[in-house]
Amino acid sequence: MDLETFRQESQSDFxxxxxxxxxLRRLKPKDLDLRFAENHEEVFQEIDCLDCANCCKTTSPIFLQTDIDRIAKVFRMKPSQFIDEYLQRDEEGDFVLRSSPCPFLGVDNKCLVYEDRPKACREYPHTNRKNMAGILNLSLKNTLICxxxxxxxxxxxxEYRK
Structure with a gap:
């Protein structure tokens, strides 16, 4: 995946x-969810996240306390140590990574804590979930990342042009 070409195309298409x-806001919520879910399935048959990992290279997930506790345990750390070493609070008061790329991203684009990764990482890019209407703004931002x-x-x- 050529991330520079993607960056240019995604900005141009924004x-x-x-x-x-x-x-899309005008669609019935169930229709919107179905449209995204169908396209999600089709696209992820072609795209392999390990070819890209741009999300891990450029953004941070929100870390819930359960995520912090789970990952700290993997590293045999106290949750407070994990927070001090890896996390900071963002403008909304959520825990996010101090730096990017993600410190748990391997050189092969594999996640070193994959089995224990944060909930936000498990669900990313959120295009196959219910209530897409509630996250359309986030999805639009994600067109520049994913x-x-x-x-x-x-x-x-x-589909709209047909």
Whole structure:
């Protein structure tokens, strides 16, 4: 995956994706969820996250206390030590990583704590969940981070043009 090409394409497509997001708000919630879920399945048959890992390289998930406790245990650390070493509070008061790329990202793009990764990582990029209407703004932002989300928006846009 050429991340520079992706970055340019996703930024170029952002205004179109923003308009699409506004149009998608008019859909019935169940229809919106179904549209995303179908495209999610199709896109992830083609895209392998290990070829990219851009989410792990550029953003931080929110760490819930249960995530902190679980991962700290993996490293045989106290949760407070884990927080001091790896996390900080963001503007909303959530725990996020101090730095990027993620310190748990291996050179092969594999997660060193995959089995114990945060809930936000497990659910990313959130395109196959219920209540997509509630996270359309987040999904739009994710078109700039995740090639799969970008492709899902492109496919939905094509469906709208038919």
């Amino acid at each position: 205004p179109t994706n923003k308009k699409l997001k506004d149009r 090639p799969a989300v970008h492709k899902i928006f492109r496919q939905i846009e094509k």
